[in-house]
Amino acid sequence: MTAPLLLYGHPGCPYVQRVAIVLAEKGVPHERQDIDFQRKPAPFLAASPLGQVPVLLVAGQALFDSAVICEWLDECHAPRLHPADALQRARHRAWMAYGTALLHAVDGFYKARDVQTLEAQRAAIVRLLQRLEAALGDPPYFAGAAFGMVDVVFAPVFRYFDAFARLTPFAFFAGLPKATAWRQRLAARPSVQGAVGPDFVARLAGYIGQQDAVLARQAREAAGHGA
Amino acid sequence: MTAPLLLYGHPGCPYVQRVAIVLAEKGVPHERQDIDFQRKPAPFLAASPLGQVPVLLVAGQALFDSAVICEWLDECHAPRLHPADALQRARHRAWMAYGTALLHAVDGFYKARDVQTLEAQRAAIVRLLQRLEAALGDPPYFAGAAFGMVDVVFAPVFRYFDAFARLTPFAFFAGLPKATAWRQRLAARPSVQGAVGPDFVARLAGYIGQQDAVLARQAREAAGHGA
Numbered sequence: 001m002t003a004p005l006l007l008y009g010h011p012g013c014p015y016v017q018r019v020a021i022v023l024a025e026k027g028v029p030h031e032r033q034d035i036d037f038q039r040k041p042a043p044f045l046a047a048s049p050l051g052q053v054p055v056l057l058v059a060g061q062a063l064f065d066s067a068v069i070c071e072w073l074d075e076c077h078a079p080r081l082h083p084a085d086a087l088q089r090a091r092h093r094a095w096m097a098y099g100t101a102l103l104h105a106v107d108g109f110y111k112a113r114d115v116q117t118l119e120a121q122r123a124a125i126v127r128l129l130q131r132l133e134a135a136l137g138d139p140p141y142f143a144g145a146a147f148g149m150v151d152v153v154f155a156p157v158f159r160y161f162d163a164f165a166r167l168t169p170f171a172f173f174a175g176l177p178k179a180t181a182w183r184q185r186l187a188a189r190p191s192v193q194g195a196v197g198p199d200f201v202a203r204l205a206g207y208i209g210q211q212d213a214v215l216a217r218q219a220r221e222a223a224g225h226g227a
Numbered sequence: 228m229t230a231p232l233l234l235y236g237h238p239g240c241p242y243v244q245r246v247a248i249v250l251a252e253k254g255v256p257h258e259r260q261d262i263d264f265q266r267k268p269a270p271f272l273a274a275s276p277l278g279q280v281p282v283l284l285v286a287g288q289a290l291f292d293s294a295v296i297c298e299w300l301d302e303c304h305a306p307r308l309h310p311a312d313a314l315q316r317a318r319h320r321a322w323m324a325y326g327t328a329l330l331h332a333v334d335g336f337y338k339a340r341d342v343q344t345l346e347a348q349r350a351a352i353v354r355l356l357q358r359l360e361a362a363l364g365d366p367p368y369f370a371g372a373a374f375g376m377v378d379v380v381f382a383p384v385f386r387y388f389d390a391f392a393r394l395t396p397f398a399f400f401a402g403l404p405k406a407t408a409w410r411q412r413l414a415a416r417p418s419v420q421g422a423v424g425p426d427f428v429a430r431l432a433g434y435i436g437q438q439d440a441v442l443a444r445q446a447r448e449a450a451g452h453g454a
Contacts, residue, residue, distance in 0.1 A: 049358045050328055063317050065324035067294075072317035090290050090299035097292035101277055131276045 005030035006057040008044050010037065012207065014103060014156035015066035016054045017195040021152045022070050024191035026077045030056075067096060070149060081149045088143075092150050095135070095142065099153035102128045106160045110208045110215050118214045122170065129176055136178040140185045147189065155186040156195070162187075163205040167219040232257035233284040235271050237264065239434065241330060241383035242293035243281040244422040248379045249297050251418035253304045257283075294323060297376060308376045315370075319377050322362070322369065326380035329355045333387045337435045337442050345441045349397065356403055363405040367412045374416065382413040383422070389414075390432040394446040 007023070007030055009016040023030055035044055035053055047062035048055045056063045056072075063069050074082050082089045105124045112118035137143065142150040161172055161183070173180045186192055197203070209216050234250070234257055236243040250257055262271055262280055274289035275282045283290045283299075290296050301309050309316045332351045339345035364370065369377040388399055388410070400407045413419055424430070436443050 049325055049362070058314060058317075061314060061318060062321075063314075064321045068317055068320040068324060071320065072313060075313045075317075086299060086302045087285060087288060087290075090285075090295055090302075091288060093295040093298065094289075094291045097295060098276055135276070 007032045008048065008053050008055040008057075009034050010053045011197060011200075012204070013053055014159070017156035018066045018152050019054045019056065019069050019073075020195040021155060021191045022073050022081065022149075024194055025081060025147065025152075026073060026079065028073065028077050067093075067100075070152065074149065081147070081152065083143070083148070092143065092148060095150045096153045098128070098132070099150070099157055102132070102154075103157050103160075106157065110160075110164070110213060111211060112214050113212065115214055125172060129172060129179060133176045133179045136182060139178075139181060142182070151186055151189075154182075155189065155192040158183045158186060159196070159201060159204065162201045163208055164215075166201075166205040167209060167215060169222075234259045235275065235280050235282040235284075236261050237280045238424060238427075239431070240280055241386070244383035245293045245379050246281045246283065246296050246300070247422040248382060248418045249300050249308065249376075251421055252308060252374065252379075253300060253306065255300065255304050294320075294327075297379065301376065308374070308379065310370070310375070319370065319375060322377045323380045325355070325359070326377070326384055329359070329381075330384050330387075333384065337387075337391070337440060338438060339441050340439065342441055352399060356399060356406055360403045360406045363409060366405075366408060369409070378413055378416075381409075382416065382419040385410045385413060386423070386428060386431065389428045390435055391442075393428075393432040394436060394442060396449075 005023075005028065007016075007019060009020070009032055011034055020032075022028075033044075035041070040051060044055070045051060047057060048064055050064060052064065054064070054066050054069060056069045058072070063072055070081075074080055082092060102125070105121055105128055109118065109121035109125055112121055141147050142154070164170070164172065173183065209219055232250075232255065234243075234246060236247070236259055238261055247259075249255075260271075262268070267278060271282070272278060274284060275291055277291060279291065281291070281293050281296060283296045285299070290299055297308075301307055309319060329352070332348055332355055336345065336348035336352055339348055368374050369381070391397070391399065400410065436446055
């Protein structure tokens, strides 16, 4: 196989970051092409039945869905990021799905267009983080010493809370010492840092602050009061 | 290990059906407990961090997310429903995710509360089915002779179209001969039939017909005109 892997991505997508982190952890050579969502090129549309990123082209075959791509990379490229035991591996996959559920709650929070929805999504996030805190074991990572696939999934989710800190005084991680420490260690991991540009959090906060949504409106009002 | 597997389920959930079909195809002994969503019992809430079904209890450990449960069952219980080749297995997992995307479009269609949303979701479903038609190979199943995990995922999705046929004259499968034949073969598979009660489609049509949504309103109006 001479053709390298080709990753179709987008600078702002947390699902693309998962794939970028796994590629970096494993040192897998690849090319990357970021997609302009307003003008999706024909080869991308041919490869992506859902029109979404990430897509990984492998020997002419298109793999889509970030979890699917991460699993394939883990099966075919060392070092393994999943546990060797099947039941523990399944548990880790379940917590990957939990990370996706947290990401959906995060989306619902910053896109909420009325205060009732905003507060419901905020409460959902708090509940999810509290349950996550209870599931965390010994540091430094989700399952102890080894950086694994659950860490891959949560690292991009936690960046949203860096952006939220610029827009709202609400402290999502108050009373969650394990999750706080885990979040900080993930942010310091080179593969996590390298998955986005250096100004990513500022850009993300800017994107969220421009939404036609309650959080953005509250942030603008707070900035106005401070001026 | 003496404790049997315990599946927390719900009679109406298409994700639970995936697990039920896999358990049946593999003949895995298990117990099942259906959850009353209005009164979720404490052991279920302790096992399910997201409060959702399906959950499979394995040796005291809770596996959640239907895709995760299906992967674990396939890794640990013969016969395998996934291809042996890693790249083909990844392709099948991608089409499982595609089935979930179709399910989301189906949900959006019958829950749409204005005509514009209904028509957008209808168009999305049509696009997804057309692309699916192009991806289907030789019969009888998604990947030819062997019933596999992609078949498991689509069988419960196709039941919604049986219910839609009772509520709307729109023919989603018109011009899709391969998908039509595939859908019929899946519906005839014993594991698929056994995953729900005998009156499932009537109950599903009744559930959809009671939604506070455009499709239900149109169906009631059409029934009224006919009387």
